[in-house]
Amino acid sequence: MNAFTSSRDNTQATFTHAIFHPNASNSGLWCPKSLPQIDFQALANQSYTELVHSIFTALNLDISPDILDSALSSYKSFDDSSNPAPITTHNLPDNLAILELYHGSSRAFKDMALAPFGALFSTLAKKHNKKYLILAATSGDTGPATLDSFEDKENISVICLYPKGGTSDVQELQMITKEAKNLHIFGINGNFDDAQSALKSLIHNPDFQKELEAKDFSLSVANSINFGRIAFQIIYHIWGYFCYLKARNLSYGTPLSPIIPSGNFGNALGAFYAKRMGLPLGKIIIASNPNHILTDFISTGTYDLRGRKLILTHSPAMDILKSSNVERVLFELFGFERTKELMQNLDSTQTYSLSPNELATIHEYFQALFCPDEACLEVIKNYAKKSLLLDPHTANAIYAYEELNKNTNSTEHFLAYSTAQWCKFAPTMLKAITGERAKDFEAIQKIESTFKKKAPSTIHSLLSKPIKHSHVLSSSPDEIRSEIIKIL
Numbered sequence: 001m002n003a004f005t006s007s008r009d010n011t012q013a014t015f016t017h018a019i020f021h022p023n024a025s026n027s028g029l030w031c032p033k034s035l036p037q038i039d040f041q042a043l044a045n046q047s048y049t050e051l052v053h054s055i056f057t058a059l060n061l062d063i064s065p066d067i068l069d070s071a072l073s074s075y076k077s078f079d080d081s082s083n084p085a086p087i088t089t090h091n092l093p094d095n096l097a098i099l100e101l102y103h104g105s106s107r108a109f110k111d112m113a114l115a116p117f118g119a120l121f122s123t124l125a126k127k128h129n130k131k132y133l134i135l136a137a138t139s140g141d142t143g144p145a146t147l148d149s150f151e152d153k154e155n156i157s158v159i160c161l162y163p164k165g166g167t168s169d170v171q172e173l174q175m176i177t178k179e180a181k182n183l184h185i186f187g188i189n190g191n192f193d194d195a196q197s198a199l200k201s202l203i204h205n206p207d208f209q210k211e212l213e214a215k216d217f218s219l220s221v222a223n224s225i226n227f228g229r230i231a232f233q234i235i236y237h238i239w240g241y242f243c244y245l246k247a248r249n250l251s252y253g254t255p256l257s258p259i260i261p262s263g264n265f266g267n268a269l270g271a272f273y274a275k276r277m278g279l280p281l282g283k284i285i286i287a288s289n290p291n292h293i294l295t296d297f298i299s300t301g302t303y304d305l306r307g308r309k310l311i312l313t314h315s316p317a318m319d320i321l322k323s324s325n326v327e328r329v330l331f332e333l334f335g336f337e338r339t340k341e342l343m344q345n346l347d348s349t350q351t352y353s354l355s356p357n358e359l360a361t362i363h364e365y366f367q368a369l370f371c372p373d374e375a376c377l378e379v380i381k382n383y384a385k386k387s388l389l390l391d392p393h394t395a396n397a398i399y400a401y402e403e404l405n406k407n408t409n410s411t412e413h414f415l416a417y418s419t420a421q422w423c424k425f426a427p428t429m430l431k432a433i434t435g436e437r438a439k440d441f442e443a444i445q446k447i448e449s450t451f452k453k454k455a456p457s458t459i460h461s462l463l464s465k466p467i468k469h470s471h472v473l474s475s476s477p478d479e480i481r482s483e484i485i486k487i488l
């Protein structure tokens, strides 16, 4: 059941192997060997859980139904476990709806995949009698979702590094108030890149590996290159398509274009796979922020890191230049030899270019736009007038809708993805809506009283929880390493 292959050579693996060892040979990523064609229409009335089973079976993933079911029970922590990703059409134009991907515990879209992935990973680790150390570096959203997902899970310890002072107060409290004994959270004196580099150098340090082995631990990561996360991220695109048809009373086959606020391209990759397997999606619209390397790539066919500097924007989860999952699109469309060549060009010259034919193929699937930061605030303000609170990431998608809708005759249908709830980015929301500056919880209260909307109680209760992790480390890998070994 080797359903997977490296994006850069012929090495093959099972889904389980791909989960435990997310990096494939030749520095590639694990990709499905071939995608099945699925009769999606026959799945139109399935529950969310049934849909996951259908797609996992079609993809030949070697997970038994009972293990998958127990992983999916993690959706019980969502607002509505039978509908983890609801859509809304309220106060929206006739050709637009919003798919809300933020109903999990951390209030951002990462929960959609990390919640079941954490449960699955832990069950498999137990089954194979192995203990895993999961390393995570976060700029804000991945950390809380990873910690929630591995909280109290057997055979798993998590080390989570975040830039001290570099996240919002809500995000920091979501991490440092965690009580579970298997979760260890450290602030790092430095920015996200420092935290990430420290982590990468540890992963590649053979001495550290030996120290872990001596303590009977294997090392893994839970970032979005892990196909175990991507697998769960295919489902809600299909779910969203059917919800849209029902909400707008349309028949199967009507093209619907998802608009996806994108960073590392994991979310958009799920939509691409669904379209490749036969879901009647229109173009997949990639919405970027002022770090618009994806917009440039999809428009011109050239991925160019030269002279680019990362810009800090109002949508920090999309502040990324090396968008890892693009590689999986290249593999799926152009094969491993070409992918290897392009990725090696990127490593050695910081850039690569598709041929005109290849670019035309990309355009069969994707279109891309980016939203300037000022326009992002403007969108938040305008929609707040209609009593719709869009977080800054979601606002990038709505901006793309407005731009596209100017040029169509409104017979095209769009589903904009909301990747975070407004309360996660309340200071930016308040700044956009009233121009005021306030810290997280003051901003949340002001917005709540203006709009008569409540942030979830899990956000409010963060303030009264005791702080359990206050250790701040330098970004030196050696200091982090000795701290980890001490803990284990």
Ligand SMILES: *Cc1c(COP(=O)(O)O)cnc(C)c1O
Residues within 6 Å of the ligand: 108, 109, 110, 141, 142, 224, 261, 262, 263, 264, 265, 266, 267, 268, 317, 318, 393, 419, 420
């Ligand atoms: C992670 C994240 C994104 C970007 O998703 P990718 O899969 O990395 O493209 C967008 N919005 C929010 C709020 C996120 O947390």
